[in-house]
Amino acid sequence: MQSSIFEPMDNASITLQVSTLPDSPGVYQYYDKEGKILYVGKAKNLKKRVSSYFTKTFDNNKTRILVKKIATIKHIVVETETDALLLENNLIKKYQPRYNVLLKDDKSYPWICIKKERFPRVFSTRQVIRDGSEYFGPYTNMKTVHILMDLIRGLYPLRTCNYDLSVKNIKAEKFKVCLEYHLGNCLGPCEDLFSENEYNENIDAIRNIVKGNFKESLHKFRSQMKQLASDLKFEEAQRIKEKIDVLENYQAKSTVVNPKINNVDVFSIISDELYGYVNFLQISHGAIIRSHTLEIKKKLDETDEDLLQLAIVELRQRFNSLSKEVYVPFEIDLGEGIKTHVPKLGDKKHILDLSKRNAKYYRMDRFKQAKIVDPERHEKRIMAQMKKDLRLSEEPRHIECFDNSNIQGSNPVAACVVFKNGKPSKKDYRKFNIKTVVGPDDFASMEEVVYRRYKRLLEEEHPLPQLIIIDGGKGQLSSALKSLDQLGLRGKIAIIGIAKRLEELFYPDDPIPLYLDRKSETLKIIQQLRNEAHRFGITFHRSKRSKQALDTELETIPGIGEKTIVQLLGHFKSKKRIAAASFEELSKVVGASRAKKLIQHFAKKE
Template sequence: MDLQEKIRTIPTKPGCYLYKNAEGVVIYVGKAKNLRSRVRSYFLQASQANAKTGSLMREAVDIEYITVDNEREALALENNLIKQRKPRFNILLRDDKTYPYIKLTMGDRYPKVFVTRKLRKDGGQYFGPYFPGNLAHRLVDLIHRSFLIPSCKVDLSRYHPRACLQYYIKRCLGPCVDGLTTPELYKQTIRDVQLFLDGKPQELENALTERMMDAAMNEQFELAARLRDQIVTVHQMQDKQRIATADNEDADVFGFHYEQEMLAVNLFHMRGGKIVDRRDFFWEDLQEVLSATLNDFGETPGNLGEPADAPVEVEAEAKLEPNPVVAAPEIEEEGERTQHTAISELGEAFSPKAFFSALLKQLYLDQSYVPRSVLVPVDFPDRALLSEALSERTHHRVEILAPQRGDKRSLVDLVCQNAKQSYDQRFRVLQPGMKAIQEALQEALTLEELPRRIECFDISHIQGAETVASMVVWEDGAMKKADYRKFQIKTVTGVDDFASMREVIQRRYKKLLDEKKTFPSLILIDGGLGQLHAAYAALEEIGVTLQPLASIAKREEIIYVYGQESDPVVLDRRSPVLHLMQKIRDESHRFAVSYHRKRREMRDRDSELLTIPGVGQLTRQRLVQHFGSVRAISQASLDALTAVVAPGVATKIRAYFDGVENGNGAAPDKAAPVLRVLS
C-alpha cells in the first residue's frame, strides 16, 4: 500500500506514529491527539518544499501507529518508544550522568548494599535518588560502619574459609564465613537499614532502644554499645533532615545556550532552597533533528509556535523565548518583541519549546522522584499535559513553570549564564580544570572518593615470548614517573594475558598490604572484561574486595567498572575524562612495549655470546658483569678478555668478533641483525 493511501486509513484517535525508512528502521516517533491530522500535516509541509520536514519525508517509506485512550497515555508511550528505538530524527538524551540510588539486594540469601545508577526489576529494593551524588556514598559508608552490611563482591551464596579485611575492621557482620553471624540477626539488621533508608527514624529508634535494653539486661554489653551508636546515628540524621526541610521546596531549574547548530543545556537541582548539584547536556549538528521535531508543533516560518492540534498565543510564546546567542535573556515588555524578531534570532531550525518538550519527557517520565517545581526558560504547548502526567505518577503536584519576571526568572537567567560557560568549555575547546576532570571521573565511574592516584597496568609480549608488564601512575593531575614499575612475568608460560595480569596485580598489591601502604584511588587495566576479572580475582585472593577497579578497551574506548560490567561507561569522544583515561592507558602501553623491547634486545645479545665455542652460561654471565654489555666485550682487547676468562676462550671470543667485523661470515646468521642494531 502506498504511504499516502495508508495515511487515509489512520484513525483520528490519540496515539503515537512511527516513521520507517527503506530498511525498516524507525527514524522518527511522534505523538498526536489526532493521528490522521498530524501525519497528514507532514505531507502538506513537504509539498510546500519546507526544509524543516524535507529530510525526514525523503527517507520515510512506511508508517506505523499505536492508538491509546488519551493524550496522557500517548505522552508516556512516545517517551518509551523513543528510548527503545532511538530514532535518528528525534531529540535523544545523551547524558552519561544519572541519579544515584542505594540498592539492597533483597533477592540474595545475605543482602548487600550498593550505590547504583540503574533501576532494574531484579528483586532489589531501591532508595533515592540522592543529591549530590556523593551523598549516596556517604550513606552507604554510614551503613557499613553502623549496621555492618557489606558492599563487597564476595559470593555470599556459599561459605568461605576466612573472612575479608572488612570483618576484622568491624565494617561487616561476616556472612561469608559460617558461624560469624546468624540469618536471623542479619535479617533483623536489614530491616533496620530499610527503616533507616525509608525515612522512618522514630520506628527505627524505638526498635533499637528496645533491643539495646534487652542486650544490657543479658549482659551483652558489646552488642548494647553497638545498638547505642546506631541510635546516635539515627538522631544525627534526624537533625540534618529537620534543617534541610525547614527551607524552601525542591526545584529543578533549566537554562540553555544555542549557537551554530550546537546546544548546551544546564540543569540545576535545588533541594531545600539550596543548589546541591548540576548536570550538563550537549548536542551537536541539531539542524536535521530539530527540523523534524518542529512539525509536532506545526511550526512554519509564517506560523511560529502554533501546534497542529491546539492553537497557542503566538506573541506570548515568542516573548518567552530567550535569545540563543545571549546567555541570560532579558524579558521584554508586551509588544516589544514581535514574531518576526523571534524567528530571526532563533533561526528557522531551532525551536526551544519543541526541544524542552522532548527533553523533559525523557528526563522525568521514567523517574521515581520529580521535584514539585520545574523551571524552564521557554513555554511549550504540552506543558500542562506533562505536568498532569507527572503529578499522577508521583502522587504529588508537579508544576512546570516558564517564569517571565521576578526571582524565579532571575534563577533561570543564572542557569542560562552557566549554560553559556558550559558551551564555551565544550565547543570552544577550553580545557577544564583538573579538579573538574577529577570530579567528572568520580561521577562517571561512581567512585566513593575523588580520584587522586590512578595506577594503570598493561601486558606486552610477542607470541608469549619475554612477557612483561608495566605499571604507570597518575597522581594529582600529572604522570608520576618516579613511581613507575616494571614486572617480569615469572609463573606464566605461553600466551595468557589473563594469567599474566593476575600475577602482576597480586604481586603489586600483596606487597602494598605487607608494607601497610595506601592503595590507589583507582586501578585501571588496559584491556577488556577478561583482564578486568583476572585482576579482581588476584585482589580477592589477598582479601581486597572493595578496591575500585576498571578497564578500558582499546578499540571501542569503553570503560568497564567491576561490579557494573553490564552497564559499561561510554563517554563522549570529546570528554576530558575519556582523554585522561586514554592518556594514562597509552602511557602504560608505551612503557610496557619499551620494556619488552629492551628485554628482547638483552635476550638476543646474551644468546649471541652463547654461539661462541667455549662460552657457556657462567662465562657469559662473568663477561657481561665485568664489561657491562656485548658491545664492550666486542671492543675489548685480548689482554682485557684474558683477565676475565681463560686464554683459550679469550682467543676464541676475539677471533669471533674480528671475523664479524671483517664480514667473513664467522658469526651465525641469527646474530647478524642483532649486530647491525648494536653498531
C-alpha cells in the first residue's frame, strides 16, 4: 500500500499533479486550503476518476462547490477493488467528510454469546469481549434476541451461574446445585450430574439454531422421542414432543423461502432526491436471521449504484457477514470473492422483493415521522423531488394552477389556486370573471386570465411563482404561453399543462408528454392542485349562476327595476326571504306600490 501527499495547489498545479496519478485501484481524499478533509472516494483507476472531477461539467451545485474548494489531494494505492471498497468505508467512518454520505455506526447492537469456558454459558450481551468466546449477531433489536434465548432455554437446560467448573473444582466438590437445578432449568454440571460431552452436543445444536439450521436438532429430538416411546416412557416422550412443536413453530415463522437458499445476503435500495434506504436481509437455510434498513443522506447527487455499493460494504462489516453470495436488484461490483446475483424469477426474486418492501415500509415510516417531528425536512424533500421529477431549474416553492369553468358558455369564470411549500395557501386564491371572451372558448379564456394575473403581479411587484400549472392539454398550454410572451415572462417561469384523461404532463415546445409514476408524490401534489382549482372554480361558477337566476326572476316582475332589486337584496339578503316577507315588511323597504306587485308575483307561483 502506497500513500502520496500533494501540497496545497492552484488550478494549474492540480492539472499537473492529477496527470501523474497512477492507473491503479485506490482511494483518493480531497482537502481544502485549511487542511480539512472534504471528500473520500474509491476508484478502479485513480487517474481517470480524479481527473473527471476537473474535466466534467456537473449539474449538481454541491459538486461544483466541492471542486472549487479542493486544495490538496491525497491518494492511497491498494491491490484490489475489494481493498478500495473496504478502505473507503473505513476512512469515511473515521473522518466523516462533509461531502460524503453519512454512515452512522451503532456499537450497541445486542449479540448472543457462547462463552469460552467449560460447560459454556449462553447469554445475550451488548459488549463484545475478545477472549475467544463466540458471538452471534449483532441483532437489530432485542426482541429477536429474547425470542431466540427463550427458544434455546426451552430446548436445552444450560447453566446460568458464573462458577469456574474446572475438573479440579468439581472433584473437590466446591459447588452445590442451586434452585435452577431443582426447577429443571439446569442439569447440575457443577456436581458432575451431567456429562461434558452431552453438554457440548447441546451447545453444537444451539450454534446451528442461531445460524438458522434446525434440521439436526429436529432429527435428534425425533429420535429421542421414538426411543422413549419404545421404552414406554410416555411422559418423557411427551416432553420431547413439546420441544419438537416449539422448534417447528419457530422454524415455520422463520422460513420464508426455499430452505436450500443458505448463507446469502440480500440487499435492495429505495431512494428519493435527498435520501437512500438500503435494506439488508441475511438468509440461512431459507430463514431470515437478520433484517436491517440503513438510511443514507445524499451529499453529491449519488446514484443508487453508488449508495448500494457503499452500504453493502458497511452493513457486511457491521454485522460481521462472511456470506460469499449476494442478491442485488442490479449489477454491481463488490470485488473479488463475492458472487453477485440479480434474481429474475422464483424464490430468489421473491426474497429480493421482500427486501425491497422492507425498504419501502421503512421509508414510509420515516416520512410519517418527518411530517410530525421535522416538517421542514419533509417539505425540503418534497420540493427537491418535484424539482427532479418535473425537470425544473429550481424548487417549486410557489405554484399556481389555473382552471376554466363554464356551461355552454354561460357565466364563464376561471380560478387560480396557490400552493406554497407543497400546501394550499387559500388567502392567495383568486377568481376571475371572463371579460373579453364571448361563448365557450376555453383557450381564449385561459389566455385572458393568465395575462390578467401576471400583469397585476408585475404591476404590484409581488413575487412570481416558480411553476404554473394549466388544467388542460396542449391547447390551453399554448394559450397561456401567448400571455407569458406578451408580458415578457416566457422562460422566466416554468409552465406545464396536465391533461385529465391519462394524467399527461405537457411542456412548451415538446410534443411528447411526460408520464409520472401514478404513486409518485409529485403527481399527487399536481393532482391536488388541479382538483383544488376545479373545486374552487366550480364553487364560484355555481354562486354566480345562482345569483344570476335570482336577479333574472326579480327583473321579470313589472315595475321592479335594478335599484329596487339592490334595495331588496340589501335588506332581506336572499330571494327566499323576499318571497316570505309580509306586505308591511316589503312596504317599509320599497313602498306600498312595489310591495303589492311583489306579493302578487309570488302569490301566483304558489
